[in-house]
Amino acid sequence: MMLGGALLLLDTHVWLWFALGDASRLALPLRKEVEDAALDGRLAVSAISVWEIGMLEAKGRIVLGMPCEKWVEAALSLPGLRTIGLDADIAIASSRLPGDFHGDPVDRILAATARARNAILATADERLVAYGKAGLMRVLPA
Numbered sequence: 001m002m003l004g005g006a007l008l009l010l011d012t013h014v015w016l017w018f019a020l021g022d023a024s025r026l027a028l029p030l031r032k033e034v035e036d037a038a039l040d041g042r043l044a045v046s047a048i049s050v051w052e053i054g055m056l057e058a059k060g061r062i063v064l065g066m067p068c069e070k071w072v073e074a075a076l077s078l079p080g081l082r083t084i085g086l087d088a089d090i091a092i093a094s095s096r097l098p099g100d101f102h103g104d105p106v107d108r109i110l111a112a113t114a115r116a117r118n119a120i121l122a123t124a125d126e127r128l129v130a131y132g133k134a135g136l137m138r139v140l141p142a
Helices: 014-020 028-039 046-058 068-076 090-096 106-115 126-132
Strands: 009-011 043-046 083-084 120-123 138-141
Touching: 009 028, 009 106, 014 028, 014 046, 014 068, 014 120, 028 043, 028 090, 028 120, 028 138, 043 046, 043 106, 043 138, 046 068, 046 083, 068 138, 083 106, 106 120, 106 126, 120 126
Parallel strands: 009 043, 009 120, 043 083, 120 138
Antiparallel strands: none
16 A cells, blocks of 8 residues: 555545546556545545535536536545545645645645645646645645
């Protein structure tokens, strides 16, 4: 196990792909890490990802195949998965990230959540991967 027992926080798109059964979009090592983290109860999504899924679906940018509320309920019931809420500390931390970080509020909250919880962020987002490679958070590239 590569993660050494750390919490694995899924970026919104990684959670979406997994929940839709489209995990083939992820590299095999990441798929294995997600499965291991789920078995150990170390898999998480941020509440901001739930919000982002709702917004993407409402704007017609994704199709879930069922009402959004039902999809989210099902996707959050994946074994070993927990939700991390947005609390005041994470909200403030997202506005004070070290280094050069872009302005996307969802990415800022995901990065702040990963840093605050000492989690590893699983993402295919090149900007977040670069932030991790700069040593400013732990990241597992998709």
